[in-house]
Amino acid sequence: MNDYLSGLGALLQQYDVLGAFWTNIQLTFWGALIALALGTLLALMRISPIASLRWAGATYVSVFRNTPLTIIMTFMVMGVWTALQIQLADNFEDNFFRLAVVGLAVYHAAFVCEAIRSGVNTVPLGQAEAARAIGLSFLPAARLIILPQAFRGATAPLGNTLIALLKNSTVAAAASVSWETSSTMKTMIEFNPNYLWEIFAVFAIGYVILVIPIGLLTTWLSQRLAVKR
Amino acid sequence: MDQSTSTTGQPAADNTVDAPTSDRALGAPLVELKSVNKHFGALHVLQDIDLTVRKGEVLVVIGPSGSGKSTLCRAINRLETIDDGTITVDGKTLPEEGKALAQLRAEVGMVFQSFNLFAHKTVLDNVTLGPRKVRGLSKKDAEEQARKLLDRVGVGNQAGKMPAQLSGGQQQRVAIARALAMQPKVMLFDEPTSALDPEMVNEVLDAMVALAQEGMTMIVVTHEMGFARKAADRVVFMADGQIVEEAQPEEFFTAPKSERARDFLSKILTH
Numbered sequence: 001m002n003d004y005l006s007g008l009g010a011l012l013q014q015y016d017v018l019g020a021f022w023t024n025i026q027l028t029f030w031g032a033l034i035a036l037a038l039g040t041l042l043a044l045m046r047i048s049p050i051a052s053l054r055w056a057g058a059t060y061v062s063v064f065r066n067t068p069l070t071i072i073m074t075f076m077v078m079g080v081w082t083a084l085q086i087q088l089a090d091n092f093e094d095n096f097f098r099l100a101v102v103g104l105a106v107y108h109a110a111f112v113c114e115a116i117r118s119g120v121n122t123v124p125l126g127q128a129e130a131a132r133a134i135g136l137s138f139l140p141a142a143r144l145i146i147l148p149q150a151f152r153g154a155t156a157p158l159g160n161t162l163i164a165l166l167k168n169s170t171v172a173a174a175a176s177v178s179w180e181t182s183s184t185m186k187t188m189i190e191f192n193p194n195y196l197w198e199i200f201a202v203f204a205i206g207y208v209i210l211v212i213p214i215g216l217l218t219t220w221l222s223q224r225l226a227v228k229r
Numbered sequence: 230m231d232q233s234t235s236t237t238g239q240p241a242a243d244n245t246v247d248a249p250t251s252d253r254a255l256g257a258p259l260v261e262l263k264s265v266n267k268h269f270g271a272l273h274v275l276q277d278i279d280l281t282v283r284k285g286e287v288l289v290v291i292g293p294s295g296s297g298k299s300t301l302c303r304a305i306n307r308l309e310t311i312d313d314g315t316i317t318v319d320g321k322t323l324p325e326e327g328k329a330l331a332q333l334r335a336e337v338g339m340v341f342q343s344f345n346l347f348a349h350k351t352v353l354d355n356v357t358l359g360p361r362k363v364r365g366l367s368k369k370d371a372e373e374q375a376r377k378l379l380d381r382v383g384v385g386n387q388a389g390k391m392p393a394q395l396s397g398g399q400q401q402r403v404a405i406a407r408a409l410a411m412q413p414k415v416m417l418f419d420e421p422t423s424a425l426d427p428e429m430v431n432e433v434l435d436a437m438v439a440l441a442q443e444g445m446t447m448i449v450v451t452h453e454m455g456f457a458r459k460a461a462d463r464v465v466f467m468a469d470g471q472i473v474e475e476a477q478p479e480e481f482f483t484a485p486k487s488e489r490a491r492d493f494l495s496k497i498l499t500h
Contacts, residue, residue, distance in 0.1 A: 228348065
């Protein structure tokens with residue numbers, strides 16, 4: 001029994017499990033930030049009065065929402081970096097990390113866009129009409145009246161997208177970010193198959209600990225921020 | 230503006246103000262509709278509408294639901310597009326879109342049936358938003374003007390509240406202040422009292438009567454005959470997308486010429 005425990009302890013010390021989780025948190029943070037900006041832009045395009053912009057926004061969403069993330073991540077390395085020779089950092093690791101962030105962002109932006117659009121649907125049409133009636137054109141009306149209310153209405157679906165993004169950040173393994181959690185877990189299991197269940201449990205529990213607060217926070221926020229009508 | 234006394238003999242119920250009705254000196258044409266047509270699918274909702282509203286005139290549009298009166302009102306600031314015909318405001322044809330349209334809308338105040346106050350902003354912010362963002366007023370000037378307007382419609386003490394904390398009548402008066410803050414040339418009212426509880430109707434109508442007396446040009450879609458009698462210069466009766474009858478309020482309510490108007494009035498009067 002003592003051997004078992006000390007063996008597990010040594011294993012957890014040998015591999016940087018916390019560092020691996022930290023990598024996924026960083027991937028999630030930057031991915032979410034860019035996805036939020038891009039998704040907001042896409043949502044604006046999709047509700048804009050200009051037909052070609054609406055079409056472009058809808059096409060983006062259809063393409064990226066329906067492409068598996070693994071394929072996007074692999075493309076970031078094989079297509080963007082290897083074939084197109086686009087390098088996002090001189091440092092090897094930073095380069096892969098940033099490619100993975102971009103892959104996560106362009107994929108999740110499609111979901112962010114749709115979450116915001118669902119928020120726009122919570123804003124009564126009369127709000128936009130009143131904004132137009134006092135002389136605001138599309139962009140000011142969107143910025144001052146529609147989006148602030150839409151974001152409040154979209155808190156819960158945006159939270160769901162963030163949770164998905166955190167878990168999907170493990171697909172960064174496909175973009176050669178080999179020091180993130182799922183890659184670390186695989187390596188650990190490969191060399192220590194006798195601790196298979198324990199290693200699984202460590203990573204699964206780690207994600208549960210990260211995800212549950214996000215869910216609680218967004219549920220609380222969505223109630224707190226709800227626009228009273 | 231001519232403030233001479235009313236020439237109509239019959240005062241409306243609980244009349245607090247003696248408003249001029251028919252003999253005000255009216256200015257040049259301000260809003261002009263010429264052969265305006267609009268379809269909703271197969272429904273011909275506006276049929277060859279010709280209508281001129283002069284500066285300082287208070288026009289009441291009345292008619293059964295589905296007659297096109299709200300569409301007419303909304304078309305004047307292009308919240309509804311029209312299929313053909315022209316609409317001009319102060320000599321300028323309504324622009325189709327973009328900055329020019331936004332500028333024109335700033336000159337045309339609109340009050341909606343469902344108030345449509347910006348739900349995430351305080352009463353004061355609702356009234357200052359347009360002047361600040363469209364007219365470029367400073368925060369201080371905009372707030373000063375807003376407080377005056379809120380006082381004028383009797384909700385000055387609600388400035389810090391959110392719209393949802395106000396009664397319907399208070400919200401609608403804030404909406405009137407918000408529209409006035411843009412210093413519009415004409416005010417459109419699209420059934421402003423239809424969504425209100427009965428005891429709140431009068432406080433909104435009083436604000437509108439006061440506005441009419443100050444010489445504001447107003448186009449009011451309403452069934453409130455008390456208001457029409459008190460403040461309107463002219464009543465336009467619409468049915469099935471057409472203007473069926475135009476008359477001075479007293480004449481219209483006591484001796485409607487068309488069968489359609491008689492039928493409509495008998496339905497809303499005999500309760």
